[in-house]
Amino acid sequence: MKKYMRTAIIFAILFFLVPDIGRGQKAYQYDTARTMDRKNVVRWNMTPWILWGGGNFTLGYERRISEFQSVSLNVGRLEFPELVSLNLSSLNVGTQKDRGGFSIAADYRRYFKTRNRGLAPDGLYWGPYIAYYTMGLQNSWIYTDSNTFDQSNLTLDGRINILNVGVELGYQFVIKRRLTVDLIFIGPGVGFYSGKFELDGNLNIDEEDELIQALRDALYENYPGLETLVSEKTLETSGSFGNWGAGLRFVVQIGFAF
Numbered sequence: 001m002k003k004y005m006r007t008a009i010i011f012a013i014l015f016f017l018v019p020d021i022g023r024g025q026k027a028y029q030y031d032t033a034r035t036m037d038r039k040n041v042v043r044w045n046m047t048p049w050i051l052w053g054g055g056n057f058t059l060g061y062e063r064r065i066s067e068f069q070s071v072s073l074n075v076g077r078l079e080f081p082e083l084v085s086l087n088l089s090s091l092n093v094g095t096q097k098d099r100g101g102f103s104i105a106a107d108y109r110r111y112f113k114t115r116n117r118g119l120a121p122d123g124l125y126w127g128p129y130i131a132y133y134t135m136g137l138q139n140s141w142i143y144t145d146s147n148t149f150d151q152s153n154l155t156l157d158g159r160i161n162i163l164n165v166g167v168e169l170g171y172q173f174v175i176k177r178r179l180t181v182d183l184i185f186i187g188p189g190v191g192f193y194s195g196k197f198e199l200d201g202n203l204n205i206d207e208e209d210e211l212i213q214a215l216r217d218a219l220y221e222n223y224p225g226l227e228t229l230v231s232e233k234t235l236e237t238s239g240s241f242g243n244w245g246a247g248l249r250f251v252v253q254i255g256f257a258f
Contacts, residue, residue: 039064041121041172041180043255045074048103050252055079058103060253064120068111076103080137080160101135101159107168121257122174126167129187129249133162158197164189164247180255187249194242 041062048056058076065071080099107129109120116123136159143154166189173181 038177038257039121041072041182041255041257043180043182043253045076045251045253047251047253048076048078052079052081055100060255062109062121062255067119068113068116070109070111070120070125072107072109074103074105077101078103078133078135080135097140098136098138101133103131103133105129105131109170118174121172121180124169124171126169129164129166129168129189131162131164131249133160133164135160155200156197157200158195160193160195162191162193162247164191164249166190166247166249168249170251174257178257180253180257182251182253182255184249184251187247187251189247189249190244191247192242192244196241 041060043060043062045058045060048058056077056079058074060072060074062070062072078101080101107127109125109127111120111123111125137156138158139156141154142151144151166187168184168187170182170184170187172183175181
């Protein structure tokens with residue numbers, strides 16, 4: 001099913017591209033006043049903040065390199081969602097020491113000549129992109145043994161890395177010649193998902209399995225895509241994983257043109 005979905009997405013992109021083929025020789029009048037000589041855009045990528053909270057902050061810069069082409073770069077701080085509270089009666093008083101990370105993404109944009117009223121960076125565009133995300137987490141809990149009721153410290157260290165490469169289709173609005181709203185509404189691609197988790201504490205086999213299952217549930221709740229990429233055999237008390245899978249990019253950004 002996923003194969004057919006990816007094929008449908010590719011054909012949807014081609015549907016937008018085909019009408020412009022062979023029409024490049026026609027004379028079109030462009031409203032150059034929409035962008036004038038403003039070749040630069042600085043912007044805030046709202047998407048991580050919307051998805052994962054206020055600890056995520058990403059800034060971007062776009063530069064026009066010709067009338068209908070531009071390049072852009074986004075760099076930001078990411079914060080792993082909280083995993084302090086797991087659904088286990090044997091764990092309490094959780095603390096989260098570190099859950100930071102960063103992201104970097106770049107793309108090349110070709111703005112459609114025959115569909116847009118203005119020059120880049122205004123209007124409908126498409127182009128390739130590459131994006132890298134990394135997030136770490138360090139949790140600790142007080143663990144209570146179910147048999148002896150002895151308490152001990154339990155710690156979890158982990159990191160998730162994602163590399164996505166694909167093609168995007170988006171639209172950038174230029175409002176009052178200064179304010180920009182950039183929407184990347186479809187960005188299919190392929191991604192490599194890797195990471196490592198290490199759990200340290202005094203656990204017997206049954207309790208270890210119970211805790212690992214609770215950890216899986218918490219990860220899948222915050223990152224549903226991991227459920228198909230991280231199998232039960234790869235997420236263990238000490239282990240790493242690496243898998244290829246489908247990648248998608250959806251972005252909402254607001255900026256300032258100058």
